[in-house]
Amino acid sequence: MADVIQMPGVTEQLKLIAGLRWNMLKNNLQRKNNRWDLIGMILAAAGGAVVVVGLCVAFYAGAYFFLTTGRASWMPLLYWAIFLWWQVIPILVAGFGANFEFRNLLRFPLSLRAFYILGLGYGFADFAAVSSLCWIASMLVAAAVGRVQLLPVMMVASLLFVLVNVTLERLIGSWLEKIFAKRRARELLVGLFVLSMVSMNFLNLAMQHWGGRGSRPRILHLVAYFSWLPGSLAGNAVAAASDADTQSLVLTVGGLLVWLGAASGLLWIRYRAQYLGEELSESAAPSAGKRGPRRRSVSLGLPGFLSPPVAGVMRKEFHYLTRNGFSFLALIIPPIMVIFFTMEFAGNNSQIREHGLPPQFFFPAAMAYLILILLSPAYNSFAFEGHGIQSYFMAPVRMRDVLVGKNLFLVSVVAVELVISLGVLVWRIGFPGLPLFLSTITAAAFAVMGQLAIANWSALSFPKKMEIGKMKGQRNSGVAVWTAFGVQILIGGIATIVLLAGRWSGNPWLPVVVFAGLTAAALGGYVASLDPLSVLAERKKELLIETLCR
């Protein structure tokens, strides 16, 4: 008989988990790299806090305005904004709510009830929930200041809205966790998700196309069909109270209760399945003798002058790219975005001419955008290596060969992307003239070459492990992010000055000459950096292995 006499209560368990997380954070800070990372995170959190507080003011102002000017029927807009934020942001930030630590609690003798409550507790602990609660509180304060008689109803509606949201978010998270437990499903769905996020950029264009001008856009008629969803129900409850419409009030509050009951019931079923030992891990490997799925072997033709290690690294990078849905999509997205920008600003709906900006602005701007997107991964270029990082240090090669292989592959990819995007630009807005065309190309070459050495330094000094097909915790080190940000601003600034100098001097060939010189200097700097970076890699190998093999 075990000696456990009394199980700790839910509050005690929450305290234990909070203590566990605090100890993990504290122990993590004993490493210098993690301290730098923390500083990066604190800066990012400060930025996030500014946004949240700023939006608190906006929600307060919005609610105050709607409630005091007889526009309470617009309140659903505010609740809808919070509803979407609360449900979508955890998917983006927290990686579909797959909370390994939470499921780990099942090792302990918890009751199903305690497990359920702890699950909800975790739901309140993410950024989306905390910010949403702040905004709802702001709206309640606005009600208290503007129309205090609405406060009780608004408190009830908001409370139900909060409970529905947290339950729904956990429910969606737990279902996604189940689906995403399989690697193939995970990679496929993450790819589709990213693509759908990108395609949202075309919403504005779609609305311009189908929305009509001068009258109420037809797309807004769709909103009426969403009146049964929590955002509308909570807002309409407040509106009904404002209009003293008891029947609507009962219906909307009842609707929220139905949502809460249904979501709670479904979440209970999901958690019960987990509680009873649902298996979420990858299925067992296929038995020996049975053939695994055949993959078409794609060969990468590489020039013969490359040394075997450089060619080996390039080939490996190619295979990794083709099997990393996220990175692969990152290549498709830039040309799509170039099409989007040209449709938005240089097509039939051109706003650029309305604002007097020359269409040629797009050439350097689009290239800057592409390089910003495509070069960012270089600042953490070992992210996906995992245990494979050891191969580089066990093999009889210097890190310069590995870096050259990685950089050559990246430059090849960027070159292909630039060619495609330049083709799209010429097709959409015409050839800008040889000087500007060459300026754009040489500026791009400078922007790439100017970053590679620093990106390599960042990748060796501040590595952060990432896993293909996962979204949770997939971020670069804070220092790497800020380094990339700083370098890109600097290079962007230099490029802008050079381009403007060409314009002011009246010599359109000046930027071409200057950028060519800068590119040559950057190339020299890059070559000179390879040996010191090899020495740095030797010094940092323990950090790299420890971080990436974790």
Add this chain to the structure above:
Amino acid sequence: MNGIAIRTEQLTRRFGALTAVDSVDLRVSAGQFFGFLGPNGAGKSTTIKMLTGLLAPSSGRMELLGLDFQRNPIDVKRQIGVVPEGMGLFERLTGSEYLHFVGRMYGLDGATTEKRAGELLEFMQLADREKTLIADYSHGMQKKLALAAAVIHGPRILFLDEPFEGVDALAAGALKALLGRMTERGVTIFLTSHVLEIVERLCSHVAIIHQGRLVAQGSLEELRAGIPGDEGEKKTLEQIFLSIVGQSGGEQARLEELTWLT
């Protein structure tokens, strides 16, 4: 046996205040099947990591095949093969792609790499999975692939960290035969394993590390001779190991303290 394959002098590695490996002097002759043993946390993996270039020593010297490791790391690495802790695989490559990558990293030409990769995959019974991602391999299959990668360039010293862990008995038998052949051809094998029966069956020489210090080194016969006991009784490696690193009676006394459990 021709010469010394591995020699360390006062090899030391510190992690802050902790000395994980403390002044270790190893001597491994060429062509030996050498077992490197020790309890958990004794310093085995740290030593292997230093000997294979994955970790820099705090002090001391390492000489492999007569070459100073610190001065000639690339030349030394050309001569050695490693199955490291964690196996060091790129999980998003297929088995054949990974072997191709490793072959090229060791400077083999494309045709040789292709030929050897095919033969090794066949030998390791992975040929029917050559197009399967390593991420989809079972643990044992990954181990076999890591071993294939460690030998593709024909190394003269092979470092194996728990090579048989997770490998089925059938494949383990074939691997042992392969390793035996390699030592006959003069390849030195440096192996760590917690399964003492395997070490006893395969290795001719053994070193034992305990709390970072080398506490025994020699052939199995030499080690047996150094252990007190009945004349004529052939002691197993487990008995030798326990008599060297185990605090005899200590565990029993501590066990008695767990009255609430026993």
